Amino acid sequence: MASKKEEASKKCVTEYYVTLLVDKYATSPKKSEVFYDKEIALNRSLITTVLDVYVKSSKSCFDPVRCLDGIGASGVTGLLWKKHICDNVAVTINDSRVKAYERIKENAELNHLDVEVLNRDTCVLLHEQAYNFISLDCHTMAAHYLDSAFRNLPKDGILAITTTDDAALHAIMPEIVLRNYEGFVARTFYSKELAVRLFLAAVARAAARYNKGLIVLCSIAFKSSFTVVVTVKRGSAHANKSIQNIRKLIHCTMCEDRTFYPLTNYPIELPSSLLGCGCSRNFPGKVAIELGPMWSGSIFSEEFLVAVHHHSHKFPWKVKADLLLRQLVAEARCSCKDENKFPHEEENFIDKYGNESDNENQAKRLKADDDDKETVKSGNLLSTYTVENELINPLISLESNKDPAPPFYFNLHRHSPKGPQLLRVDTVIQFLQKAGYRASRTHFDRGAVRTNASLSNLTAVLTQAANVN
Numbered sequence: 001m002a003s004k005k006e007e008a009s010k011k012c013v014t015e016y017y018v019t020l021l022v023d024k025y026a027t028s029p030k031k032s033e034v035f036y037d038k039e040i041a042l043n044r045s046l047i048t049t050v051l052d053v054y055v056k057s058s059k060s061c062f063d064p065v066r067c068l069d070g071i072g073a074s075g076v077t078g079l080l081w082k083k084h085i086c087d088n089v090a091v092t093i094n095d096s097r098v099k100a101y102e103r104i105k106e107n108a109e110l111n112h113l114d115v116e117v118l119n120r121d122t123c124v125l126l127h128e129q130a131y132n133f134i135s136l137d138c139h140t141m142a143a144h145y146l147d148s149a150f151r152n153l154p155k156d157g158i159l160a161i162t163t164t165d166d167a168a169l170h171a172i173m174p175e176i177v178l179r180n181y182e183g184f185v186a187r188t189f190y191s192k193e194l195a196v197r198l199f200l201a202a203v204a205r206a207a208a209r210y211n212k213g214l215i216v217l218c219s220i221a222f223k224s225s226f227t228v229v230v231t232v233k234r235g236s237a238h239a240n241k242s243i244q245n246i247r248k249l250i251h252c253t254m255c256e257d258r259t260f261y262p263l264t265n266y267p268i269e270l271p272s273s274l275l276g277c278g279c280s281r282n283f284p285g286k287v288a289i290e291l292g293p294m295w296s297g298s299i300f301s302e303e304f305l306v307a308v309h310h311h312s313h314k315f316p317w318k319v320k321a322d323l324l325l326r327q328l329v330a331e332a333r334c335s336c337k338d339e340n341k342f343p344h345e346e347e348n349f350i351d352k353y354g355n356e357s358d359n360e361n362q363a364k365r366l367k368a369d370d371d372d373k374e375t376v377k378s379g380n381l382l383s384t385y386t387v388e389n390e391l392i393n394p395l396i397s398l399e400s401n402k403d404p405a406p407p408f409y410f411n412l413h414r415h416s417p418k419g420p421q422l423l424r425v426d427t428v429i430q431f432l433q434k435a436g437y438r439a440s441r442t443h444f445d446r447g448a449v450r451t452n453a454s455l456s457n458l459t460a461v462l463t464q465a466a467n468v469n
Contacts, residue, residue, distance in 0.1 A: 015041055016316045018079045020107050033097040035139065036074045040164060042324070043227045045317035046220065046308070047135055047160045048080045050229055052315075053307050055088045059156040060132050062090075068131040069093045070122045070145070075104035075115075077135055082113045084315060089133075094118040094125055123148040132157040139164060142199070143180040146206035153212070155234045161203075164225040169195035183292045189256055189411040192221045192444040193299070197407075200228060200295035204242045213238025218308070218328065219299040221444050228299075245297035254279040254287045256414060257455040260296045260407070276454045298404030300332035327443050334405040334440040334450055337433055406452040409442045415455065417463050425449055431465040432458070 011024040013036065022036035055065050067089050069078035078093035093108075093115055095101050101119035108115050118125065126134070126148040134153065136145050142163040149159055169177055171187040178184055181202045188194060196219045207214050207230075214230040244263060250271050251258045257277040261268065272280035272288045279287045309325040312318050416422055425441055428449050432439035437453040451458060 013038070015076055016045065016080060018076060018083050019110055020074050020076055021103065021110065022074050033099040034074050034103045036076065037164060039223055040162060040225050042222055042317070042320060043162050043220065043225060044077050044080060045315065045321055047077065047227065047229070048084060049308050049312045049315060049321070050158065050160060050217070051081055051089065051133055052085055052311050053304070054133060054158055055085060056311070061154050062132055064088050064090045065133055066131045067091050067133040068135070070126065070134060070136045071095060071138060072104045073100055073137070075107045077137060078115055079107060079111055079113055082115050083111065091115040092118060092131070094120055094122060096121045127151050130154060134158070135160045137162045141180050143202055146203055147209065150207045150210050150212055150232070153232050155232060157232050158229060159232070160227065160229045162225055162227040169198060183294055185291060186251070186289060188251065189414045190408045192226070193408055194291065194294070196221065196226055196228060196299060197294040198292065200299065201246045201293055203228070203230060204246055204295060207232060208239040208243050211236050211239050213242040215301065216297065216299050217301045217304045220328070245295055246293045247296045248293045249291040250274055250288055251291050252277055252279050252288050254283055255455060258408065276456050296407065300328065300405055302329060302332040302402060305329045305332055324443060327441060331440050331442055331450060332405055334438045336436060336438040406438060406450060409445060409448040409450040410455065410458055411445055411448045413447055415458060415462065417459070417466055423462065423465055427465060428462065431461050435461055
């Protein structure tokens with residue numbers, strides 16, 4: 001009777017040619033051990049592409065690459081690796097819950113895939129075994145796994161962490177953030193990137209305890225989740241360099257101007273003088289607060305993202321990932337000139353894939369709204385032509401000598417001058433680039449612009465653009 005009831009509670013889903021049996025009535029990981037979150041399918045597909053880039057880079061100390069899906073649930077991530085990258089990877093899928101462990105074995109047999117399935121505590125497993133590609137899909141606080149994740153991660157190994165339940169990082173419960181990530185947050189218009197940088201600071205501290213430094217390859221915020229991918233560099237010099245990237249941020253509560261504290265051991269006598277605004281002089285009381293400490297370094301690697309974009313073309317999620325990856329490359333570049341124009345003979349992205357198969361059309365329902373379509377047409381995202389011709393066979397580099405993208409972004413709803421019409425993001429980017437500043441869209445906020453212009457300079461450019469229009 002129990003087995004019939006259990007069979008009735010199952011349903012069959014398919015994700016990129018991997019068939020899965022999942023709980024039919026599961027709405028959250030707390031209600032089901034075999035929770036399947038279809039909302040983060042894009043995150044899983046991008047991590048699979050990152051693994052393919054890593055395999056082709058020949059930087060792995062193991063052959064084949066030893067991969068761990070540390071919190072398997074339904075096992076979908078590890079099964080995607082084995083399905084699409086095949087014999088180049090030795091895949092281990094682990095889950096500490098017995099029901100999830102049994103379901104992962106069932107799903108592996110259903111897809112005829114040879115993977116190792118374990119029923120171990122994730123932290124204990126990471127302390128005992130060495131893997132050079134680790135993916136952790138955390139439905140609870142990711143801070144619980146950071147120390148063990150770096151215990152045996154070798155040189156040039158990669159750690160990818162997706163978290164879907166860290167609401168505290170978005171300043172909903174700042175006391176939990178302070179307890180788990182050792183930093184203070186407040187609600188801001190750039191809270192998504194603030195959350196990523198606060199989380200990366202905790203990652204860097206965990207790595208430094210084992211004399212390891214890290215390089216951030218990409219940071220992606222999608223819907224209610226975010227994914228960070230980092231690679232490890234061994235040695236105290238790399239660890240010290242990473243720790244130096246952890247700094248506090250001073251934030252103005254009136255105008256949301258902000259800047260990182262300088263790298264110094266001497267106290268700053270008047271911290272508000274670091275801000276470009278005059279709110280501390282014009283308003284009574286204290287208007288500036290300290291946020292963090294958080295990661296102040298780069299959160300993207302342009303070369304690595306170009307390689308990921310190139311490799312994504314051979315996978316079934318190419319249509320769905322293409323728009324996001326091109327925007328990430330453009331954001332990582334954040335150019336001071338409009339160098340991402342489509343060639344005149346190129347079709348725009350929407351038209352180019354208008355006649356794809358039903359599966360690809362269904363995937364494309366991540367579709368951009370009218371603003372995103374205009375962005376593709378205007379060239380503020382990199383065209384497929386630009387990326388492929390720039391790097392036909394991408395040199396997979398985990399380090400970059402280029403200037404990183406400016407930290408944080410400005411929401412135009414918050415900072416635009418009062419007027420009858422809100423300026424379009426593309427228009428603001430063009431005016432900023434003409435003024436000599438770096439500027440691009442940001443995937444964190446579709447109504448914001450990432451730029452190295454200060455808030456006062458941005459306000460001047462916005463005023464000028466409003467008068468012209």
